[in-house]
Amino acid sequence: MNARIISIAIAIVLLATLPLWMSGIYYVNVASQVLIYAVFALGLNILAGYGGLVSLGHAGLFGISCYATGYLLQLGFGHTFAIVAALIIGVAGMALFAVLSLRSSGIGFIMITLALGQILWGLAYRWISLTGGDNGINVKGRPAPFGYSLADPTHFYFASLIVFLIAIAIVAIFARSPLGSALMGTRDQPRRMNALGYHVLAIRFWACLFSGLLTALSGILFVYYTQFISPQTLSLTSSAEVLLMVISGGAGTLLGPVVGAALVVVVKTVVSGFIERWNFLLGAIFVAIVILMPEGLVPGSARLWRALTVRLARKRPATEAKP
Amino acid sequence: MSFWLVLTVNSITFGGLLFLLSAGFSLIFGLMRIPNLTHGSLFMIGAYVGATLVVGLLGYKMDFWLAALLATLAVAFVGALTERLLLRRLPGNEMAQVLVTLGLSFMAADFCLMVWGGDPLSVPTPEGLGGFARLGVMVFPLYRLAIIAIATAIAIGLWLLLDRTRLGAMIRAGVDDPDMARVVGIRVSQLFTIVFAIGAGLAGFAGIIGGPILSVYPGLDQDMLPLALVVVILGGSGSLLGSFVGSIVVGFIYNFGQALLPELAYFVLFLPMLLVLLFRPQGLFGRHVP
Numbered sequence: 001m002n003a004r005i006i007s008i009a010i011a012i013v014l015l016a017t018l019p020l021w022m023s024g025i026y027y028v029n030v031a032s033q034v035l036i037y038a039v040f041a042l043g044l045n046i047l048a049g050y051g052g053l054v055s056l057g058h059a060g061l062f063g064i065s066c067y068a069t070g071y072l073l074q075l076g077f078g079h080t081f082a083i084v085a086a087l088i089i090g091v092a093g094m095a096l097f098a099v100l101s102l103r104s105s106g107i108g109f110i111m112i113t114l115a116l117g118q119i120l121w122g123l124a125y126r127w128i129s130l131t132g133g134d135n136g137i138n139v140k141g142r143p144a145p146f147g148y149s150l151a152d153p154t155h156f157y158f159a160s161l162i163v164f165l166i167a168i169a170i171v172a173i174f175a176r177s178p179l180g181s182a183l184m185g186t187r188d189q190p191r192r193m194n195a196l197g198y199h200v201l202a203i204r205f206w207a208c209l210f211s212g213l214l215t216a217l218s219g220i221l222f223v224y225y226t227q228f229i230s231p232q233t234l235s236l237t238s239s240a241e242v243l244l245m246v247i248s249g250g251a252g253t254l255l256g257p258v259v260g261a262a263l264v265v266v267v268k269t270v271v272s273g274f275i276e277r278w279n280f281l282l283g284a285i286f287v288a289i290v291i292l293m294p295e296g297l298v299p300g301s302a303r304l305w306r307a308l309t310v311r312l313a314r315k316r317p318a319t320e321a322k323p
Numbered sequence: 324m325s326f327w328l329v330l331t332v333n334s335i336t337f338g339g340l341l342f343l344l345s346a347g348f349s350l351i352f353g354l355m356r357i358p359n360l361t362h363g364s365l366f367m368i369g370a371y372v373g374a375t376l377v378v379g380l381l382g383y384k385m386d387f388w389l390a391a392l393l394a395t396l397a398v399a400f401v402g403a404l405t406e407r408l409l410l411r412r413l414p415g416n417e418m419a420q421v422l423v424t425l426g427l428s429f430m431a432a433d434f435c436l437m438v439w440g441g442d443p444l445s446v447p448t449p450e451g452l453g454g455f456a457r458l459g460v461m462v463f464p465l466y467r468l469a470i471i472a473i474a475t476a477i478a479i480g481l482w483l484l485l486d487r488t489r490l491g492a493m494i495r496a497g498v499d500d501p502d503m504a505r506v507v508g509i510r511v512s513q514l515f516t517i518v519f520a521i522g523a524g525l526a527g528f529a530g531i532i533g534g535p536i537l538s539v540y541p542g543l544d545q546d547m548l549p550l551a552l553v554v555v556i557l558g559g560s561g562s563l564l565g566s567f568v569g570s571i572v573v574g575f576i577y578n579f580g581q582a583l584l585p586e587l588a589y590f591v592l593f594l595p596m597l598l599v600l601l602f603r604p605q606g607l608f609g610r611h612v613p
Contacts (some may be wrong), residue, residue, distance in 0.1 A: 049426070100601070103601075107358050119590055121587020122588070244422060277433055280430050283427060284430060285426075286423070290419045
């Protein structure tokens with residue numbers, strides 16, 4: 001337990017001092033992106049990982065809160081109002097999503113969420129009078145909570161870090177809470193859970209809302225980060241990317257989505273500067289992960305680590321017995 | 324009058340293409356419970372390979388139908404290979420299947436961009452079908468009629484295959500109850516490869532014969548995949564009749580929506596799907612909820 005607390009503390013210190021040892025605004029911005037996508041992936045992980053409900057339309061929900069923020073700011077509302085309204089709209093959108101897609105689970109859920117995500121993409125793309133179509137919406141200025149302007153990339157990084165830490169703490173608490181356990185129960189044994197008197201649909205619905213809240217939160221961060229929102233953000237590719245973050249890192253684990261987000265963002269932003277065919281590389285990485293570590297990077301590495309330490313531990317008595 | 328007629332012909336043509344695309348998708352989905360998200364990529368690869376042979380990028384202009392046949396075989400081979408080498412290892416693991424098929428579709432999209440570049444390729448209509456057929460005052464483009472005829476012929480062929488042959492009976496048994504099918508001695512795993520190859524081949528074939536109408540461009544895969552999905556949700560997975568009816572319905576809604584409500588075309592497209600989900604979750608002709 002002590003080792004756990006120490007490693008958490010080291011991680012937080014490293015993250016909090018990142019702008020000091022990571023030279024250059026560019027890398028600080030990359031780190032902000034990783035944190036934003038990590039919150040997004042944590043939100044999807046509630047459904048895909050703990051709930052076993054794989055959603056391929058989450059970029060649509062992400063986009064709803066992006067567009068809500070952008071549109072409200074464009075209408076002249078203040079930052080606070082826009083953020084709160086975007087959170088509410090994002091969660092309401094998720095509720096609608098849930099009502100339609102929770103009629104099925106498994107592959108049916110994937111298909112329905114994919115289709116719903118495409119509807120939202122189509123609306124963003126074609127409903128030009130509301131969304132500006134392909135031109136998107138520009139967001140001018142970032143908020144300044146408590147007089148701390150977020151216009152500076154480093155300041156924005158700290159804001160993202162705080163949101164990220166809160167999000168991961170909430171998810172950690174959720175995963176150990178009765179609701180979290182019940183959700184994992186509905187993933188593994190829905191019929192038994194039903195027989196035990198749990199309301200499977202209600203549990204899944206609440207999980208959806210929680211996931212929607214984190215998704216909306218990351219959407220708002222994202223729109224302030226890029227200061228621009230276009231239909232590209234809602235595309236199937238984006239939904240796929242965030243789902244791949246969750247699955248490649250390790251669905252149903254706390255750190256998996258974070259590792260996955262870091263992997264995808266780094267390949268997309270940093271590696272793409274060196275390798276032109278980064279999309280191909282990303283696809284190849286995913287296929288390789290499925291073949292080599294089907295359970296995802298974090299549980300897979302843990303398994304390898306355990307196997308390695310067990311082998312070393314077995315060897316040690318043999319070497320000791322030699323003299 | 325002619326506006327509506329043109330729209331109707333276009334809708335049926337597009338429906339025919341969608342049927343070729345979604346019949347395989349639906350069978351793969353129904354039989355193997357695999358959400359094959361590479362299906363749009365298979366369509367695009369078929370289109371690119373066929374277009375390369377027809378346009379003569381290799382220095383030799385091939386006959387359209389021969390090129391279509393070769394493209395179909397090539398894509399069927401790619402599909403069978405994917406199933407044998409990758410998807411076979413992941414039975415019942417939806418998340419891994421999603422990850423692999425999405426990863427492959429990323430790779431395919433980037434590969435096509437690398438080989439064929441970002442400019443759209445236009446495919447010439449096959450010789451002899453560039454003209455129009457006249458029926459009284461009405462004029463029909465021949466090639467579109469040809470697509471409708473081909474799609475109908477393939478639909479009938481698939482129906483005969485599924486309904487009248489031993490292989491078809493085995494596939495139907497596999498769709499309805501894979502475990503029981505295994506118990507009575509059907510080699511379901513072999514069926515998987517066959518169905519996957521057929522489905523992939525049909526998608527590739529749809530890609531190349533759709534070439535003269537849709538042209539071939541990067542992003543074609545992402546345009547087609549959701550449509551195949553809507554068809555399958557609408558018609559019901561694993562049902563050939565469902566794919567057929569669903570394709571025609573989607574073809575009509577897509578074309579009429581584009582013409583009449585361009586701002587909400589995509590939204591209108593998904594409305595019937597939502598209605599089906601609400602009132603008949605297994606799809607119009609499906610047997611069980613996916």
